[in-house]
Amino acid sequence: MPTIFLESKDNPKIKHLRGLIEQNTYRKKQGQTVLEGTHLSLAWLEKGRKINSIFTTEHALEHTDLGEIIDQYQGAVFVISESLYKDLSTLGTTLACLAIVDLPTSTQALNFNEDTLILENVQDPGNVGTLLRSAAAAGIEQVVCTKGSASLWSPRVLRAGMGAHFSLQTYENVVLEDIIKQFKIPVYVTSSHDSESLYSKNLRKQCVWILGNEGQGVSEFALKYAESVAIPQPGGQESLNVAVAGSICFFEMVRQRL
Known part of the structure; x- marks a missing residue:
């Protein structure tokens, strides 16, 4: 050496x-x-x-x-x-x-029939890395980032992901409008407005999760083309950290599929 x-x-x-x-x-x-x-x-x-x-x-x-x-x-x-x-x-x-x-290059085209996580303008590297780690643990193998999200392969996101990147197919700088209508499976967004409870949804089959910006949430476009779900918060907090909210959704999906 x-x-x-x-x-x-x-x-x-x-x-x-x-x-x-x-x-x-x-x-x-x-x-x-x-x-x-x-x-x-x-x-x-x-x-x-x-x-x-x-x-x-x-x-x-x-x-x-x-x-x-x-x-x-x-x-x-x-x-x-x-x-x-x-x-x-x-x-x-x-x-x-x-x-x-x-930098790894994705060798597979996005599969529109498989569990997918879409990060729409999620900017904090810690949140992005944590979401990748939770997604990988929950069995989600595809992660899509729109323009404006933190760079998936930055050292800070890699650190927060703790190696989750290496078992995922990742796609960056994707335009949400170009892909959302192509999915053949349910698409969910987390939103506290006019939403059904997460726990009322049937998550036993493949689905897509869209998680939005830390301050502004998901876009109006995402809300238009996806089903909104809310996480009950009996303690009355206004909102949850995006990485926490996403992790709760992923593992409710896991629980239903066990």
């Missing part, structure tokens, strides 16, 4: 790494992203996927978790200072491991 020490923040490899971490346009242009932390890298490798390069610190090289990753990796390991790593990291308190990987 060749080990290469990089000291300058102006080194081209460091600049490339920083661009992938911080800029969505740069990630798209390069066709790459960054997995931060050993958990994501191990989950990636378990799917038989390749890591292009690894950046770590001298201290982290001694850790067995990093060693397990390096054992499955063929290239050079780039070692940087603790201070430079902290400057690059979005986590701050994890074992130093930044892995550059190629």
